[in-house]
Amino acid sequence: MTDTILIQNYTYDLPADKIAAHPLANRDESKLLVYNKGKIQHATFKSVVDFLPSNSFLVFNDTRVIPARIHFQKETGAEIEIFLLSPQKPSTIMADAMLANKICTWQCTIGNLKRWKDDQSLIKVVNEISLHAKLIDRTEGIVEFTWATGQSFAEIISIMGLTPLPPYIKRDVSSEDVNRYQTIYSHYEGAVAAPTAGLHFTEKIMKSLEQKGIKKDFLTLHVSAGTFQPVKTDNALEHTMHHEQVVISKKTIENLISPNQFTVAVGTTSMRTLESLYWYGVQLLENPASNFLITQHDPYVKRKLPLRNEALEAISSYMQQ
Numbered sequence: 001m002t003d004t005i006l007i008q009n010y011t012y013d014l015p016a017d018k019i020a021a022h023p024l025a026n027r028d029e030s031k032l033l034v035y036n037k038g039k040i041q042h043a044t045f046k047s048v049v050d051f052l053p054s055n056s057f058l059v060f061n062d063t064r065v066i067p068a069r070i071h072f073q074k075e076t077g078a079e080i081e082i083f084l085l086s087p088q089k090p091s092t093i094m095a096d097a098m099l100a101n102k103i104c105t106w107q108c109t110i111g112n113l114k115r116w117k118d119d120q121s122l123i124k125v126v127n128e129i130s131l132h133a134k135l136i137d138r139t140e141g142i143v144e145f146t147w148a149t150g151q152s153f154a155e156i157i158s159i160m161g162l163t164p165l166p167p168y169i170k171r172d173v174s175s176e177d178v179n180r181y182q183t184i185y186s187h188y189e190g191a192v193a194a195p196t197a198g199l200h201f202t203e204k205i206m207k208s209l210e211q212k213g214i215k216k217d218f219l220t221l222h223v224s225a226g227t228f229q230p231v232k233t234d235n236a237l238e239h240t241m242h243h244e245q246v247v248i249s250k251k252t253i254e255n256l257i258s259p260n261q262f263t264v265a266v267g268t269t270s271m272r273t274l275e276s277l278y279w280y281g282v283q284l285l286e287n288p289a290s291n292f293l294i295t296q297h298d299p300y301v302k303r304k305l306p307l308r309n310e311a312l313e314a315i316s317s318y319m320q321q
Contacts, residue, residue: 005236021171023180028202045200049208057261058209059252061195061269062218064186066098066154067161068225069173072122072133074115080122081111082133082143083164084157084192085225094190094222094245098154108141109225126159154189164192167228190222190245197267217255220247221269241296246273250319253277257312275299281311284318 024030028046035041036051043051052058068084087097089105097104110116122133129149136142147156163177183198184206209216226242233239256263256274265271276294283290283298285306306314 003237007231007234007236007239010236016170019168021169023176023199026202027184027200028205030200046202046205048200049205049212049214052209052212052214052264053262054213055261056214056264057255057258058214058216058264058266059256059270059274060183060185060198060201060216060218060266061221061273062183062185062187063191063195063220063222063269064189065163065182065191065194065223066189067157067178068164068192069162070124070131070133070157070160071162072124074120074122076115078112078115080113080116083109083111083225084161085109085141088142095188095247098152098189100153101150102148103144103146104153105136105142105144108143110135110141110143113138124160129156129159131156131160164225166193185218187218188220188222188247190220192225193223193227195221195223195267195269197270201266215255215261217252219249219252219270219273221245221273223269237297237300243293246276246292248273248277250316253312253316253319257309257316277315278308278311281314282306284314285311288318 028044030045032043032045032048033040034043034051066084070082070084072080072082074080085107086092087094087100087104087106090100090103091097097106116122116135118135118138120135124131124133129151130147132146134144134146136144145153145156149156162173163181165171165173165177165181181194181199183195184201184203185198186194206216222245224242224244226244229242231239256277263274265274279294279298280290280292282305283294
């Protein structure tokens with residue numbers, strides 16, 4: 001097993017003035033850097049189809065960003081920010097958790113935690129709807145939410161919450177972010193950050209992909225807040241990675257196995273989902289009773305590895321069973 005990955009080898013300067021604070025009016029007018037056999041070419045994203053082989057198979061992440069930041073104000077005027085991380089009850093499965101009714105529990109990061117007493121209930125009222133928050137576990141950041149209406153938790157946070165912009169965007173949330181910080185194909189709620197590579201795709205580009213005969217499919221990875229967690233160790237292998245929920249269908253597995261196609265992961269979230277799928281296939285071939293949980297060290301254990309399609313076929317067979 002590799003025992004050192006030096007973070008200094010991946011460190012570079014990124015000037016603040018090179019980070020766009022607001023999106024362009026048109027998604028597909030963003031810059032596109034094309035690297036091909038050692039040569040770099042600059043283009044715009046609307047020409048991305050020209051650089052994709054006709055036998056390409058694009059894999060998109062269709063997660064949808066939730067308004068995960070909820071601000072509560074105490075009677076003293078102190079503000080407590082609760083940032084939703086992962087559901088605990090009534091289910092740890094994101095799709096089920098978003099449908100929770102009247103009560104649910106989440107693990108959160110809490111801003112100004114020292115101002116929140118253990119026996120104190122926070123209340124936020126919007127449009128005559130009241131959301132109560134109770135601190136269950138201070139150390140773990142476990143918060144219980146309750147509300148009296150018949151709305152789902154997804155509907156409640158759409159009223160109470162704010163879009164969680166990345167920490168490198170140094171501005172307040174605006175109304176444009178509600179729609180622009182989503183891909184046009186976002187569907188399943190549960191991410192606290194957008195799969196950003198997909199933000200540049202438009203309906204026109206999707207149609208041009210189809211016209212060129214380029215195939216596509218979708219999977220779901222709910223991006224967690226850990227995606228912005230900085231690596232604070234010199235050796236990256238000593239950094240504790242966060243976990244994220246993945247949802248993928250047997251049909252997509254079968255599409256990935258199809259021969260004579262050039263698979264293209266749209267962004268790092270799709271890429272790490274595909275990588276995790278491979279490693280799960282490896283685990284199933286080694287132990288048919290394996291659960292779908294890939295640890296951060298699995299890929300670094302040296303052993304004879306199966307071909308990609310062998311791993312995927314193992315997953316397809318497991319799903320069939």
